[in-house]
Amino acid sequence: MKPKILIVDDEPDICKALAFLLKREGYSTTTANSGEDAIEKLKAEGFDIVITDIKMGKVDGMAVLEKAKELHPDIAVIMMTAFASIESAVDAMKRGATDYIVKPFHNEEIKITVKKAIEQKKLITENIALKQQISQRMACKDFITNSESMLKILETLEKVIPTKSNIMILGESGTGKGLMAEMIHCNSPRRDKSFISINCSAIPEGLLESELFGYKKGAFTGAVSDKLGLIPLAHEGTLFLDEIGDMPVNLQAKLLKVLETGEVYPLGDTKPKIADVRIISATNVDIENKIREGKFREDLYWRLNVIEIKIPPLRERKDDIEVIAKHFINKFSSEHKKIIKGIDKEAMSLLIAYSWPGNVRELGNVIERAVVLADSDYITVENLPDKLKMLKMVEHTAQPSTLKTYLSDYEKNLIIRLYNAHNRNKEQTAIALGIDLATLYRKLKKYGIEE
Numbered sequence: 100m101k102p103k104i105l106i107v108d109d110e111p112d113i114c115k116a117l118a119f120l121l122k123r124e125g126y127s128t129t130t131a132n133s134g135e136d137a138i139e140k141l142k143a144e145g146f147d148i149v150i151t152d153i154k155m156g157k158v159d160g161m162a163v164l165e166k167a168k169e170l171h172p173d174i175a176v177i178m179m180t181a182f183a184s185i186e187s188a189v190d191a192m193k194r195g196a197t198d199y200i201v202k203p204f205h206n207e208e209i210k211i212t213v214k215k216a217i218e219q220k221k222l223i224t225e226n227i228a229l230k231q232q233i234s235q236r237m238a239c240k241d242f243i244t245n246s247e248s249m250l251k252i253l254e255t256l257e258k259v260i261p262t263k264s265n266i267m268i269l270g271e272s273g274t275g276k277g278l279m280a281e282m283i284h285c286n287s288p289r290r291d292k293s294f295i296s297i298n299c300s301a302i303p304e305g306l307l308e309s310e311l312f313g314y315k316k317g318a319f320t321g322a323v324s325d326k327l328g329l330i331p332l333a334h335e336g337t338l339f340l341d342e343i344g345d346m347p348v349n350l351q352a353k354l355l356k357v358l359e360t361g362e363v364y365p366l367g368d369t370k371p372k373i374a375d376v377r378i379i380s381a382t383n384v385d386i387e388n389k390i391r392e393g394k395f396r397e398d399l400y401w402r403l404n405v406i407e408i409k410i411p412p413l414r415e416r417k418d419d420i421e422v423i424a425k426h427f428i429n430k431f432s433s434e435h436k437k438i439i440k441g442i443d444k445e446a447m448s449l450l451i452a453y454s455w456p457g458n459v460r461e462l463g464n465v466i467e468r469a470v471v472l473a474d475s476d477y478i479t480v481e482n483l484p485d486k487l488k489m490l491k492m493v494e495h496t497a498q499p500s501t502l503k504t505y506l507s508d509y510e511k512n513l514i515i516r517l518y519n520a521h522n523r524n525k526e527q528t529a530i531a532l533g534i535d536l537a538t539l540y541r542k543l544k545k546y547g548i549e550e
C-alpha cells in the first residue's frame with residue numbers, strides 16, 4: 100500500500116506543488132488549507148506522515164502536531180518553517196516532530212526528508228508493538244497457600260494448565276480468582292502471548308460488545324476507525340472474563356458462536372478474524388441458579404466450565420491466614436519503605452479468629468494499614484482495626500461466674516461475631532440475630548461494642 104501523506108499549508112499553491120511532487124514519487128497525498136481542516140482529516144482517517152507549516156491561522160502547526168500525535172502516536176510529522184522562525188521548528192522537534200524543512204525548499208530536499216520520515220515511522224511502529232509485547236509478558240505472581248484444600252486445587256490445576264481447556268473459577272469476592280487466572284496463563288504454553296482481562300459487570304452492555312468483538316470504521320456513529328476487539332487481541336493467548344454471570348444473554352450467544360467456530364465478526368464487518376483463545380471465566384454468583392432463571396445459557400456454561408475450580412472463602416482455610424499475612428507484610432513493608440519483621444502472637448491470633456467477609460483482599464487492606472501504623476518492628480493488636488480488636492473482648496469474657504453473666508457473655512459474643520461477619524452492617528446483623536434494629540442498637544451500646 101502507498102504511504103499516505105497529509106500536506107497542511109494555508110497557501111494553497113504550496114499544498115498543490117508538494118502534492119504534485121510527492122504523488123510523482125509514489126505517495127498518496129491529501130491536502131488541508133488550515134489547521135482546523137487538517138485536524139478534521141486526521142480524525143477521519145489514518146496517515147503515515149503529516150507535513151505541516153508552522154505559522155498558520157488560529158490553529159497552527161504546533162496544534163496540528165499535538166493532535167496528530169494524540170490521535171496516531173506512531174505518525175511522523177515534518178514541520179515547514181521560514182528561516183526567520185527556525186527556533187519554533189526546534190521547539191517542535193522537542194515536542195515529537197520527526198524533522199523540519201526550511202522554506203523555500205528544493206524538491207530533492209523534500210524527497211529525502213520524506214523518505215527518512217517513512218523509515219523512522221516504521222521504527223516507531225515496531226517500537227510501539229515491541230513495548231506492548233514486553234508489557235504483555237507479565238511477571239508470574241505466586242498464589243500463596245498453606246491449606247490442604249488449596250494445595251489439592253493447585254495439584255489439579257497442574258494437569259490442566261498446559262492444556263487449552265477452558266476453566267471456570269468460582270468463589271466469593273476477594274478470594275483470588277483474578278490472581279489464579281493470571282497464574283494459569285503465566286505458567287501455560289500461552290505465556291508469551293496476551294493475557295487480556297475484562298470485567299463483564301463493570302462495562303455497559305453496548306460497550307462490552309464492541310470491546311469484545313471490535314468494530315469496523317463506520318459501523319456506528321463514533322466508529323471513526325477500525326477497532327480490534329479484545330477476543331481477537333487475545334489470539335493464541337488467554338482471555339479472562341471476570342463476573343461472567345453478569346454477561347447479557349445476547350452477548351452470551353455471540354460468545355458461544357466464537358467458541359464454536361474460532362472466528363470473531365467485528366461489528367459492521369462481514370470478514371471474520373481468527374481467535375484461538377483459552378477462556379478463563381470467574382464468578383461469585385450462583386451461576387447454576389442463573390441458568391434455572393434463564394439468565395445464563397446452559398450451552399455456554401458447559402463450554403466455559405470444562406474445568407471448574409472452587410476457591411474456598413478464607414474463613415474456611417484458616418491455615419492460609421498466617422502465610423498470606425506474612426506475604427503482605429513483606430510486600431507492603433517494601434512498598435511503604437518500612438522495616439517490619441512480622442506480627443506478634445496476639446495480633447496473629449486475632450487475624451485467625453476473624454471471619455474475613457472480604458477474604459484475601461480484606462486481609463491485604465488490614466495488613467497494609469497495620470504496616471503504615473506500626474511504630475515497632477512487629478505489628479501489634481494496636482495496629483489492627485476495631486473489628487478485629489473487638490474479638491479480643493470476646494476472648495476476655497470467656498470465664499463467666501453465674502448463669503446470668505454466662506448468658507449475657509454468650510449474647511455479647513454472638514452479637515460481635517455476627518456483626519463482624521456482616522461487615523458491621525446493622526440491618527443484616529439484626530436480621531441474622533432475629534431481632535429488630537432498635538434492639539440491636541440498644542445491645543451494641545449496652546455491651547460497649549459501639550457508642
Ligand SMILES: Nc1ncnc2c1ncn2[C@@H]1O[C@H](COP(=O)(O)OP(=O)(O)OP(=O)(O)O)[C@@H](O)[C@H]1O
Pocket residue numbers: 241242243244270271272273274275276277278279341383423426459460463
Ligand atoms: N493466595 C493468594 N496469595 C497472594 N495474594 C492473593 C492470594 N489470593 C488473593 N490475593 C490478592 O488479593 C487481592 C484480591 O484477589 P483477586 O482480585 O484475585 O480476587 P477475586 O476473587 O478476583 O475478587 P473479585 O471477585 O472481587 O474480582 C489481589 O490483590 C490478589 O493479588
